[in-house]
Amino acid sequence: MTDDLGLFGPGSVSWRVHREPVLWLAGVRALYLQALHPRAVAGVVQNSDIRRNCWPRLMRTAEYVGTVVYGTTDQAERAGRRVRRIHDRLRAHDPRTGEEFRVDDAQLLRWVHVTEVESFVSTARRARIGLSEADVDRYYAEQTRAAALVGLDPGTVPASAAEVDEFYRSIRPELALTAEARDVARFLTLPPMPARYAVAGRPAWLGLATTAVALLPRWARRLYRLPGLPTTDVAASLTVLGLRGLINALPVREGPIYRDAMQRAEAARVAAA
Template sequence: MADDLGLFGPDSVSWRVHREPVLWLAGIRALYLQALHPRAVAGVVQNSDIRRDCWPRLMRTAEYVGTVVYGTTEQAERAGRRVRRIHDRLRAHDTVTGEEFRVDDPQLLRWIHVTEVESFVSTARRARIGLTDDDIDRYYTEQTRAAALVGLDPDTVPAGAAAVEEFYRTIRPELRLTREARDVARFLTVPPMPTKVLAIGRPAWLGLATTAMALLPRWARRLYRLPGLPTTDVAASLTILGLRGVINALPIREGPIYREAMRRADAVRAGQELAI
């Protein structure tokens, strides 16, 4: 495993995008977006208590993404198997038709995957991380490997910016602001806070959540009964640029998964130089 650089490696767009701490905003944005699919949000609400499990759930999701992007191939595949085992036993009921459906239905998995990766790459671009159009297409193509981990056929997953836009165009008629979506959005905006950090944590989180909501596509903001104005996009971009500057100036330590990935990459690079 010492020379296993995982699914992507240091030359990938995925490594470049996900090393940015400001991408936490993209994760929140993705959750707002995912809630607009009635079956996706029903699958979450009917199979978990997000009010009691919100912070551990966010931490587990962040750890999963970090493992898939920066872990070894074996670590990423093991994380994927764990997710597939959990999804395999979960069922939910359509709140309109009453029909039972599997949480790992491929259409739902595609929705979750696309909203996640599109949130990451669009947020990265708004933060001016320096992605070209070719970089964005490469990122989407790379991330089809991550889609395969949760059980999707990579050939059925949008692998470029144009394909992602087409996916959104075709699925938008299915999206709506259900009662469950409204409850989840409200909860994401004002989640419970530990008493010790309530005074500082709540205003800080509210600012992050408001920015994440403003980063949504205009059509998604309109579904939430919010203005879909170009000026909102401009304000959100300026906010995330400022946040990126502040966050990058802080003495934030990288996580162990990232540090280990950098160690393996340095070792491989050193070995290649010796071979030359």
Template structure:
């Protein structure tokens, strides 16, 4: 492995600056609520995933993939993308409305997942208090075209600025629906099983210990951070006060996470990337 290989982005990128933020755990949840509103994308997940039986394992695998593309070497990022493309190429799903079978690696579906993910990362971090200029915002979207290429998208067909992301959402919104699968997934995302018996059983067999309440707070914040049009689709209010409440919550959570020692906030991939960056600077 090249000890000087800083991967697809590197320490001077907006991507590294943004993904330094542990608050992105909320962003990941926000993106899943958004993704569920696309009927075909949701069908692809529901018909090919064991997320209900292994929710936390799937979360760890997704986080590892994102961490590899952001902080891994170029070879590691490209290999992660190759494995994902190979997996997706084998999967099919059935359209819930037309009954048509389709490939889940269709560009329109891959683009939806990519845009909702990177937009969630960016908007959540900014609303939590991360200072980014408008130029840095556009640079992040442009940088993330490299991640889009890893899953098989043509980078030029992926929004590369904030204005292009806004335009994309305007164009795709007529395709979105609150389906039965979307509602069931949102409910699962809001109250998944807490792992490792962290919650105390209480009356009626419910697990409502501190970890459960903490997670419910995070899920509520993620929902509140959705665009107003998405909150309305979930039956919530698209009011400015809802967004303000979510902003206050996510800022408080970011401050709390900042108090956690860095060695606990940074994973092995991030630590290894910083070590390579330091080595390259010293050379």
């Protein structure tokens, strides 16, 4: 037990957003979005076999996010160091020019960070978690601390909704539906599953993946050659809202990192009182 409440703490928007289990959808949405950057998707495809270890990879990513948000400062910093060590030795080749680039290039790290946090906060708003525009700006500002863990200068990371919109506007000319992006999107939609889970798991995952795609910005759906219609946004919002109610009604077990954070927060509250 420690009085260290981590990078954010109980009064943060980050704690309020990430306690919602429905945000698993946001993580899948972010993966579809990230695949539209030719260098980002090339870095993943050329350095890992996602077809063989997709489920452990997803779980490790979820554990990393949980550690950064709810872990102690030391736990978050150690997780960040592990990520930086892995990225430091990885290189890939641009599929268009053949140029070699570092996977931890600052522009690529910013792209991954922004798509991740924007996916979380936009999905949270679709689920009607109750975030005001000020809350959204505060969330983005808080998450610059998470960006620093992977090696980014926090001063170069979008820290408000307006800055995130401007980042997307500036980077969109670089995005494209490459062959690698199509392969990753196809894989995300129909990933391999153990035979014992396939009968029930495949339809359930297909529904979640379809919803994640519908949650993408309209310009991203158009890059995937899908309709960018307002009606799709409405349907996606209603689906997320329904899923949130369903998931919250289930006896979902809280993870150890979250439980430890709640215990530390309660101890701090009692001590302050």
